[in-house]
Amino acid sequence: xxxxxxxxxxIIIMSxxxxxxxxxxxxxxxxxxxxLTGSCGGCHTTGNSSGFNLASYSSLMTTGNHGPVIIPFDSxxxxxxxxxxxxxxxxxxxxxxxxxxFETIDFLAQWINEGALEYPEVDTLFPPALVINEFLxxxxxxxxxxxxxxxxxxxIFNAGDSTIVLDGMFLTDDLSDPTKFxxxxxxxxxxxxxxAPGEFVLFWADDDSIQxxxxxxxxxxxxxxxxxxxxxDGETAIxxxxxxxxxxxxxxxxxxxxxxxxxxxxxSPGISNVNVLGIGVTILNPTSITLYPNFPNxxxxxxxxxxxxxxxxxxxxxxxxxxxxFVEMITQTHFSPGDYEFSWNASxxxxxxxxxxxxxxxxxxxxxxxxxx
Numbered sequence: 001x002x003x004x005x006x007x008x009x010x011i012i013i014m015s016x017x018x019x020x021x022x023x024x025x026x027x028x029x030x031x032x033x034x035x036l037t038g039s040c041g042g043c044h045t046t047g048n049s050s051g052f053n054l055a056s057y058s059s060l061m062t063t064g065n066h067g068p069v070i071i072p073f074d075s076x077x078x079x080x081x082x083x084x085x086x087x088x089x090x091x092x093x094x095x096x097x098x099x100x101x102f103e104t105i106d107f108l109a110q111w112i113n114e115g116a117l118e119y120p121e122v123d124t125l126f127p128p129a130l131v132i133n134e135f136l137x138x139x140x141x142x143x144x145x146x147x148x149x150x151x152x153x154x155x156i157f158n159a160g161d162s163t164i165v166l167d168g169m170f171l172t173d174d175l176s177d178p179t180k181f182x183x184x185x186x187x188x189x190x191x192x193x194x195x196a197p198g199e200f201v202l203f204w205a206d207d208d209s210i211q212x213x214x215x216x217x218x219x220x221x222x223x224x225x226x227x228x229x230x231x232x233d234g235e236t237a238i239x240x241x242x243x244x245x246x247x248x249x250x251x252x253x254x255x256x257x258x259x260x261x262x263x264x265x266x267x268s269p270g271i272s273n274v275n276v277l278g279i280g281v282t283i284l285n286p287t288s289i290t291l292y293p294n295f296p297n298x299x300x301x302x303x304x305x306x307x308x309x310x311x312x313x314x315x316x317x318x319x320x321x322x323x324x325x326f327v328e329m330i331t332q333t334h335f336s337p338g339d340y341e342f343s344w345n346a347s348x349x350x351x352x353x354x355x356x357x358x359x360x361x362x363x364x365x366x367x368x369x370x371x372x373x
Contacts, residue, residue: 026111028057028118030163035104036060057118066090072116075109084108129160131239132227133200134253134273137220142249142267145215151206152220153269154227158195159258166193166201169238170230173205173218179234184213198257202270222246245332247316247359255324263324289315291358291365298370301347305330307358307365308339315360317342322353330356346371 026032036054053059061070071078083094084105093099134155136142145151154171158164172180183193195201202214209217220227228240243252251267254260255274268274292306309315315335319327327349330342346354351373358365 026114028111032108032111035108070112070116073113075112078112081105081109081112128164128238129158130164130229131157131159131254131258132229132241133157133257134251134268135220135227136251136267136269137246138222138248140248143269145204145206147211149206151204154203154205155253155269156195156201156203156229157257158197158199161197163194163196166195168232170234171203171216172228172230173220173225175226175228175240178228178230180218181209181216200270245329250359261325264320264326265324289358289360289365291367293367294356294369298372300372302343302345303369304341304343305356306339306341309335309360310337312336313360315358317356317358319344320355320357327354
């Protein structure tokens with residue numbers, strides 16, 4: 001078999017990136033296909049008698065009536081270049097409407113001499129600018145997938161300036177097993193996942209991959225674990241994180257999108273993250289939990305929080321700063337009905353406004369407190 005021919009997308013493509021992510025490398029779909037279809041597509045489509053078919057990448061790579069239309073790494077002997085140049089070895093110069101500019105022909109030849117790949121090969125030493133932007137590990141009632149199910153999710157954000165194809169990359173919840181889930185390749189000549197600069201792709205972590213290509217074969221643990229996004233070699237990390245305990249219907253994400261700052265916030269799957277802690281969340285059963293005003297307030301450096309629960313349930317009491325960053329877990333355990341008090345010593349933190357948040361049974365109570373040194 002001729003060197004460089006694409007045996008099968010699943011084998012040859014070690015990595016995928018639209019927009020010539022490597023210096024000088026050319027992408028077929030965004031740069032080559034528009035030239036060919038715009039100049040020659042009107043005549044050379046499926047069913048024409050010339051043997052030169054531009055209907056798809058795979059048809060372009062087949063042998064025509066006079067030999068290989070494209071010979072990877074050899075533009076000089078590729079029929080398409082011969083026919084675009086003056087004085088072709090057979091027939092007339094293409095296209096019949098007039099010759100293409102020399103620069104355009106040279107650009108096509110450069111793509112062929114690079115290997116005429118459908119997608120540019122990405123050097124695994126330079127992963128794309130993708131980040132794990134947000135995740136929700138305890139989805140009790142906040143948001144549903146396309147099947148109406150409350151599933152955990154992982155959101156990927158493109159923080160770079162080039163469109164990237166995710167097909168063939170890996171997601172995992174165990175960094176010792178980086179190839180746990182491979183983002184599927186498309187069965188046709190396009191890709192399943194193009195992610196443009198500043199855009200998002202959402203994956204449901206529900207351990208139910210038969211539901212669709214955006215459903216993973218693992219769930220996330222609310223007690224803390226790992227998330228990783230890996231290149232097509234299954235070894236090179238694009239982005240990884242270790243996270244601690246999570247809370248019902250509260251996501252953990254970057255704010256602003258793509259930054260190094262992580263905050264707890266209201267879930268925002270597939271859209272830009274917001275710096276909102278859920279103050280004013282509707283309480284379905286206001287009698288089941290009560291968060292009383294802390295005392296003293298303002299305080300220095302210790303204050304006391306008091307709350308009551310009306311039934312057996314898991315309760316979390318935590319502190320966030322004014323920017324939505326998690327500060328400290330005051331308590332997280334199972335409580336029986338009754339009244340409870342916990343003290344917080346803020347001496348290791350800067351003075352200012354903080355929020356105390358009580359979560360129990362899918363309900364949320366939040367209050368503002370002031371620490372003045």
